[in-house]
Amino acid sequence: MHFVIRADASVQIGAGHIMRCLTLADKLSYLGGSVEFITRRLSGNMDDYIQSKGYKVHSLIHSGLLDLPTSDIDSNSMFDYPQELDASETIQLLSxxxxxxxxxxxxxxxxIWEEKLKNYxxxxxxxxxxxxxSHCCDLLLDQNYTRNKNRYDNLLFPETIKLLGPKYALLRDSFGGNGVRKKRKFNTIENVFVFFGGADPNDLTSLSLRSLRHPELKNISVTVVIGNINPNQKKIRKLIAQLPNAKLHVQTEDIAELMANADVALGAGGTSTxxxxxMGLPSIVVTVADNQVxxxxDLDHDGYLVWIGSADNVCEEIIQVSLLAVIRSPSLGKTQSLSAQKLVSPNGCELVAKLIVEGLDAETLIIRKANPDDCLLYWHWASDPVVRKNAFNIENISWESHQVWFAKQLDNSDAILFLIESEYGPVGQVRFKNVDSVFMISYSIGRVFRGFGLGRGLLEKAISTLRLSYTGIxxxxxxxxxxxxxxxFKQLGFKEIVPSPKKGAHRFELHL
Structure with missing residues (x-):
């Protein structure tokens, strides 16, 4: 299988998007896939780093698109980005x-971009x-923790598979080991881990280092991590030189081990959360973009970390007070740590990669009768180009005519509509039209689950369910x-009728 990843890094954007995509790329490669990246050559890009990991990088270098919106990604400025031009450049590379x-x-x-790219x-x-x-995609992944489980409902098509929450966090294997977790002590705070992302455009690293000069913190060891793209390295090195027990790590591959040896963290609300x-590392967190809040x-409210505010309103004193509170009551960190470990799945990346490489086990499929709420889903499936190509009536179906047809099918006792689902969402549909115990079958599989050999399992599940209530052909x-x-059909024991009574088609029959 061949995978292409479109992601960017820069001083403004940070390194998080590229780092989590690299984690997924490594897992896809391990499962036998080939992976390439498409990036825009922005200031502070990570193209060389991606290549050092063994992946080919294709750069988008249009001169008018060398700067992206700042980290205030919730502002309207992000929608001024010329997606059509980006799509055109990307299509040239994918063609x-x-x-x-x-x-x-x-x-x-x-x-806008996705609709132009989906056919490539x-x-x-x-x-x-x-x-x-809004998105036009087959699968959406959002690994963030949130109480609002329905926030994408009006932004995606009904057939889109949603992988939501920390269960699907794209973590490297090094973050999944119970062995490193057990190293942490909770009776005292001796080591503070400081990491505000690869770029840290707000320079919260320097702010944290200044706050650590408090007399009560003088015996604390400090582990500082920054990325190669951090623009404030000289300032950070000077501040570290003023702390007796501080050590700097630049673009390290050992973050998991460094976290394992720490007792509390100061960090941003991005992908490293x-x-x-x-790792069960108690954390004091500063949000650096509106979308993180x-x-x-929610994580703060439910006791998984301590949120002390956003980058524009946090000061040295707030950080000091928060750190001292943890140091004076280390048991609070223990409670936070044990809760956090249960929240995040250490094999989330493997779950995601296996789903898109290997698909589903047909044995896990669930069948139910269709209901009025499925009308839009059925229309999207029926309108799929592959479905229309394989249909005997290849004309496009209007939403208005589909609504009328679907309502009639649900009201018709001789029409049996089965919806096949999985733990991830809808997989496909099987329909039987009954005329005097002769059942005409038709079926389709959603685009995201095609190519995994699910057709046989889909039909087996539907026919087995039909047999519970009917006999016939x-x-x-x-x-x-x-x-x-x-x-x-041949695998399921259907026998071909020769000659076929329908022109341009093969007919298959099975006795129930």
Whole structure:
């Protein structure tokens, strides 16, 4: 399988998008996939770092797009980004490639970009955590913790698979080891871990280092991590030289081990939040963008971390007071740590990668009768280009006519509509039309789950359910060009009727 990832890094954006995409890329590669990146060559980009990890990088270098909106990504400025131009450049790089998945992790891109790109890849995945714009994708991943489980409901098509919450956090394997977690002590605070992302454009690292000069903190060891793209390295090095027990790590690969040896963290509310939670590292958090506030506020409310405010209103004194409170009551950190470890799945990245590489186990499929709420989902499935190509009536279906048809089907006792689902969401549908105990079968599988051999399991589940209430004959007409369906019917024991009574088709029959 071939995967293409579209993501950016810069001094303003930070390194988080690229780092979590690299984690996913490593897991996809381990499962046998090939991965390439498409990035824009911004100031502070990580193209060299990506290449050092063994991945090919294609750069978008249009001169008018060398600067992106600042970290205030919730402002209207993000929507001024020329998505059509970005899409055009990306299409040029994708043309001629057999891309199985296009994965995009970029706050400036939405349904406008995605609709232009969806035909250049078999499937499209979006990584997001804003929930502030519409998407046209097969799968959406948002690893953030939030109490609002329905925040994407009006932003996605009904067939889109949603992977939401820390269960699917894109963490490197090093963050999943119970062994390193056990090293932490809770009776005393001896080591503070400071990391505000690879870029830290607000220079919260320097602010934290100045706050650590408090007399009561003089015996605390300080572990500081920054990225290569941090623009304030000289200032940070000078501040570290003033602290007797401080050590700097630049673009380190050992963050998990450094976290394991720490007793409390000072950090931002970005992608590293999941890493700290997975490691059970008690955290004092500063949000550096508006989109981080809701999730961090919920985590604070539910006792998983301590939120002390946003970057524009945090000062040395606030950091000092928060640190001293933890030092004077280390048991608070223990409670936070034990709760956090239960929240984040250490194998979230593996769950995501296996889903998009291997699909589902047909044995896990769930069947139910369709209901009025499924009308829009069925219309989207029926309007899919592959479905229309395989249908005997290839004309497009209007939403108005579909609504009328769907309501009639639900009211017709001779129409049996089964919806097949999984733990991740809708998978496909099987429909039977009953005429005197002769059942005409038709089915379709949602785009995201095609190519995984689920057709047989889908039909087996539906036919087995039909047998519980009916006897008779099931038949299906398959277009001559639909090779996959012909194979599935034969595998299920259907017998081909020769000659076929329907022109341009093969007919298959099965006795219930």
């Amino acid at each position: 001629g490639k057999d891309t199985h998945w296009l994965i995009v992790d970029n706050y400036c891109l939405d349904i 890849s078999k499937k499209l995945m979006v990584i997001d955590d804003l929930a502030n714009r 999941s890493e700290r939670l997975a 809701d999730s961090i506020k 099931v038949f299906g007409d398959v277009k001559n060009t639909n090779i996959a369906s012909k194979i599935i």
